[in-house]
């Protein structure tokens with residue numbers, strides 16, 4: 001999947017979520033809701049990382065779906081992009097700038 005395809009999906013998902021949750025008096029509530037949702041998804045990823053390393057109690061390990069961690073990585077990425085979208089962050093430019101900064105800092109990318 002290309003970044004442009006992912007960002008197109010984010011636009012469509014954003015419209016679906018706005019329709020589902022309705023309008024807010026301002027965007028602050030939507031930003032807050034998406035920030036909390038990102039924390040929820042990050043917690044789910046952390047749970048699966050702990051389980052992946054057998055650092056959960058036995059009952060949780062017994063119930064573990066080993067394929068679920070892939071879904072949690074995707075959830076974190078999608079919720080991050082939805083938050084960036086509602087905050088009008090151009091994530092493609094942000095990534096380009098950040099990668100360039102890292103490349104310069106560590107003399108990479110040559």
Ligand SMILES: [Mg+2]
Nearest residue numbers: 041044072075
């Ligand atoms: Mg999740």
